[in-house]
Amino acid sequence: MLSEPELDDRLARAKRADLSAPEAFLDAILAEAAQERPSTRAPRKAVVIAIIGTLVVGGATLPAAAEEIQTFLAQADLGAQGGTEVIPYSEWVNLGAPDFPEYLRATLWTDATLPPGMSHDELVEKIIDRKPEGGGYMQEVVFRMQYEVIAHCGWMSEWRQAMLRGDGNAARIAATQLQAATTWRGLVSTDGGGIMEQYRGVADAAASGDARTVAASPRHRECQIMGVESR
Amino acid sequence: MTSPVTDESRRESGASSTVDPGDMKQLLRDLMPELLRYFGRRVPNAEDAADCLGETMIVLWRRREAVPLDRESARRYAYGVAANVLRESQRGRARQFALAERLVAEYDLTRDGVADGDTDSDLARALSALRPLDRELVLLVAWEGFGVGVAGAILGLSDQASRARYSRARARLRRELASPGDD
Incomplete structure (x- = not known):
């Protein structure tokens, strides 16, 4: 097995030669970038405080998917790759602010509904917990995207479990939510291309009862990696 | 609605809502060489590197009220923006910075050193x-x-x-x- 110093050495040797440019080139880029342009910023929408809570479907007994979700929520890392996505019209939030947790609890809004066993408060707390220790800034849409990615995984799991136990009503409810997910704005606005096609593929397959296609979807694999989808 | 986070904590982190444009330009000018190197190591050609650099500069300029004044925090913030611009680039989005190709054709971008890694x-x-x-x-x-x-x-x-x-x-x-x- 390669030693740690040997790995460092190979990484260093693989580094490409530095790209450099004359001052005039950099000045031209800066001059263009620093032009004042008409603002494209939309009026800030009123913040909707979404208190979704736990959505209970199909009686008091939590389905197996709920246990998976609880297991997932107990994990330290959500696995969502939020970062500081540059999305128009989304406020930048300082993660180092002392009131950041209160801010997110009070203002995180989303189009997503949650499947049985998944609670809004728990999900928000996990999103708060995974913020970088060193602070920095992140756009608020990233929090919504993280929330909606996980909610979608939950509904996929709920649909698969309902299909396995032959619960047509629960499967239909889950399929309806998977269809609704294709319009959740946190997901749609952060789609750099091709992502929502995957979500629509899952929704169409679920609506037609095609478990094989749902299981073969990239989304299913992502959810497995995150630990939210049944294996 | 005013966000207590975005206002108060910017002050705490050294950011200001009244960053002097001249100071901001100087900060960006200082960061550009290393950000060009960053992109140059990760994208296939100089045009794409210039495009990513230009897009990063636009984002930083437009968000200048959020950029921390502290040098190291600003550098970290700039790399965060750059990482996302790079991700968008790798998703295959169309070139955003209209001048990229023309500037690369006009100016000589070189790779320092004898050869790539x-x-x-x-x-x-x-x-x-x-x-x-x-x-x-x-x-x-x-x-x-x-x-x-x-x-x-x-x-x-x-x-x-x-x-x-x-x-x-x-x-x-x-x-x-x-x-x-x-x-």
Whole structure:
């Protein structure tokens, strides 16, 4: 097995030669970038405080998917790759602010509904917990995207479990939510291309009862990696 | 609605809502060479590097009221923006910075040094096997010289998650690069 110093050495040797440019080139880029342009910023929408809570479907007994979700929520890392996505019209939030947790609890809004066993408060707390220790800034849409990615995984799991136990009503409810997910704005606005096609593929397959296609979807694999989808 | 986070904490972190445009330009000018190097190591050609650099400069300029005044915090913030611009670029979006190709044609962008790094196809294959976030974490440390915690913060990861991911990624790289028969 390669030693740690040997790995460092190979990484260093693989580094490409530095790209450099004359001052005039950099000045031209800066001059263009620093032009004042008409603002494209939309009026800030009123913040909707979404208190979704736990959505209970199909009686008091939590389905197996709920246990998976609880297991997932107990994990330290959500696995969502939020970062500081540059999305128009989304406020930048300082993660180092002392009131950041209160801010997110009070203002995180989303189009997503949650499947049985998944609670809004728990999900928000996990999103708060995974913020970088060193602070920095992140756009608020990233929090919504993280929330909606996980909610979608939950509904996929709920649909698969309902299909396995032959619960047509629960499967239909889950399929309806998977269809609704294709319009959740946190997901749609952060789609750099091709992502929502995957979500629509899952929704169409679920609506037609095609478990094989749902299981073969990239989304299913992502959810497995995150630990939210049944294996 | 005014966000207490975005207002108060900007002040705490050294950011200001009244950043002098001249100071901001100087900050961007200082950061541009290293950001060009950052993109140059990760995209296939000079046009794409110039496009990513231009897009990053636009974002930073437009968000200048959010950029911390503290030099190191501003640098970290700029790399966070750059990482996202790079991700968008790798998703195959159309070129955003209209001047990129013309500027590259007009000015000579060079690669410093005699040659690029070794063509280590095994390492490239091993790196490609990592999740994109983990790969970038490893490369921010190896190529840009950031500490693991700072590199993770740039990518939006907690300190704990950064260290765990970094260790796992390196272990996987070492496994992938192990010769047949190695344990």
